[in-house]
Amino acid sequence: MIEHDVLVIGGGLAGMSAALHARQAGADVAMMSKVYPTRSHSAAAQGGINAALGIADSWEVHAYETVKGSDFLGDQDAIEILCSEGIQDIFTLEHHGVIFDRDDEGRIHMRGFGGTDKSRTCHVGDMTGQTILHVMYEQLLRMDVKSYDEWFVTTLLMDDGACCGAVAMEIVSGKLEVFKAKSVILCTGGCGRVYEPSTNGLIVTGDGLALAYRVGALIMDMEMVQYHPTTLPANGFLITEGARGEGAYLLNADGDRFMQNERYGATTLLEKASRDIVSRAETIEIQEGRGVDGCVLLDCRHIKDRILEAFHQIYELAQDYANVDITQEPLPIRPGMHYIMGGIKTDVDGRCYRQNGDGVEALPGLYAAGEVACVSAHGANRLGGNSLLDCVAFGRRAGAHAAEYAKSINPPNVSDQAVEIEEQKIIDIFARSTDLRAPALRLEMGEIMHQYTGVFRDEAGLLEAQRQIREVRNRYNEISVHDKGRVFNTDLLAVLELDYMLDCAETIIVSALARRESRGAHTRTDYPERDDENWIKHVVVYQTPDGPKIDYLPVTITQWQPEARKY
């Protein structure tokens, strides 16, 4: 048994921020990741991180635009914290050594992004996430934070209603180990691989979300799934919103800048409108026959100097995976699953919650931050550039709070027996011999989710998705593996990850069925209007012996009342 005060599960930007601040608060903290931390998917964020550093900007404007971007579903107390404290977080990152692009005075340069006409997206070329992740990792090395690399968590442990650790497998040996901790912070990222295609890396399998769901945590806003407007058709890769932020056009097959069409409600910001609006517009163009081989076109030709100067990565991606020189010809792109606004419901200190009678209560010892969490800073639609900020800011708050909490409690009771239960699960998987393997089933799940829970949804489709996913869930128990060894068994990991993903899929579908209106990224063709009278509330789902149960929580409104959303 290994013991720490605070165990951070996940080594991306939120996990690093949490670990760093728990350490600074004096806790004995360990960070655990199923990959080496710099492999985390935060590295893929290209365009930037938002903060109102400019004279012509303010955190209040940033907050308002985030609320508006969230289609008034975001919790405004959380958004105020994100946008106001986030400013200092950017400066701290800069002091730690992030090599932000600069203006003529040597101050941080900011570029335009979606959902605003301000320039407030700080960036490092188009490798912002990678740079921040690596610089944060430098700080963890400096602080000598203990890191368990390539460990895979199979279950959370509970003692007397409080989370007190986890069982994890050392991937290189296959050995299972009990980790005892006074507090656990889940920072495992989103669940993009639930969809096919997705911009997300292969490791983004919703592990933490499912772990929390299984110990009764409330999962919130799961119907809010973001499709990014510009992804490559070949493999779903992301082309940063920064390209449109700097002036790139979207064209249909007729060569029209279709965002100028009044029906899309974005005649002012056009291509820089929020992601839900642009992805919806693109989907309509394609569905109505004005697409090009299932895509629309991203035209960067008139900004080619900026592309060559500050967008090396997307220039190369388009070259490598579409054979297009974006400075010479338009690039075919389409909306692709990118991010989940929903996640484990937390408060602004990262604490998780569970149902208690008719109300909710904190789930002691369990925290979450980053994409796996739902605080909810993004509501029904996240603004580009806000996710890295979310990871840094709420990772920091969760880390600090979890450290203080750990100081205040007695060591929990944890037994080594938990290993045996987990061991048996693996033995059972090894014992099966069928022709059914995890990758085929994952692909089936991904395609079901994309078809029925993508940009447009309706009740019939969602019920069909539910039926099909339940059928996939039944077949899950027949999966077998080729690799029955213990050393670095990725065949086995794929089975365990699919288990997590199926839980995530279930929460997305039941939440999407529950919300009978259209808001942000959730567009119900059978309920096409936003319904503020009935639906300014969060959908929460939690696991019971009888299956998932739905409930609702109020939206925190501090200063911005819902209003019509035009860009």
Next chain:
Amino acid sequence: MIQANLKVYRYDPQKDQEPHYDTYQVDGLPDFSTVLDALIKVREDIDGTLTMRCSCRSAVCGSCAFRVNGHAKLGCKTALSKLAPNGEEVCVEPMGNMKVVKDLVTDMEMFWDKIQQVKPWIETEGEPPDREYQVPHSKMVELQQPMNCVMCGACVSDCTVLEETSKFLAPAALAKAYRVVGDPRHAKSHEWLTELSEEGGIWDCTRCVECVQVCPKNVAPMDQIIKLRELAIDAGLTDNVGAKHVLHFTESVAHTGVLDERTLPIKAAGIGWAFRNAGIAIKATLKGKIKPLLPGTHPSVTEVQDVRRIHEELEVKKGTE
């Protein structure tokens, strides 16, 4: 649609005494498929025991460095259409200079230890400002090159010095060191450069250019090492063989227009070293391999004035940079 024919290194420590190779034919791959796409398809559809690391598929996570046809590459950045346009066999092996854990998975501990050894973080002077440090954009852009490193290990895999000595910090860690030392906010460059000038550090690179060639992210580690060497010499950290070698090389050329290979090792490695190795020098002289070390045996080239002028111009140019 394209076809891939893979020959893949296989080793499972639980059952294999020795590594072996398996071949796989993968059909129906989309045109833009990479070596990694083909490997994933093998793992998913043909042989689930095939083991490798991978995640992002777009060259930002750094998980999938392998040796492809003998050289380290990121599997996800190596297009099959370019590498094997007619379905030629592609050989995939684990990275070199590291222990193999299983199949294409190598033990990366040595890699991360070396990163840790260069103290890869900046330390600033005094209290930080209220806002950001004001630094030139050009300097930040210059640091993007080493910062572009995704820690994939390709350069370490194919480093020819590391093959000879495990002490060498190797290209990735040294490129990371330049990211720190070259950062205008870093206040302890002298301390860092002093440590980097020790054995196993910046002067042990033989400039074979292998790391520059295999780096999938254009980090050009050797170029970063050369920048560190320049900074070390400028900081007066010249009391080591490597720096002396460079200085006397320059001095010799600036003086006579041509390198005097006889005095260079003496001046670089010192008179004690020269005494201990005098036997080799005498034998080489007797066999006519080198000229005897006597006055007048290393005359200046006829165009020596031109060489000196060029040297002076370069010195001036360097001073103004």
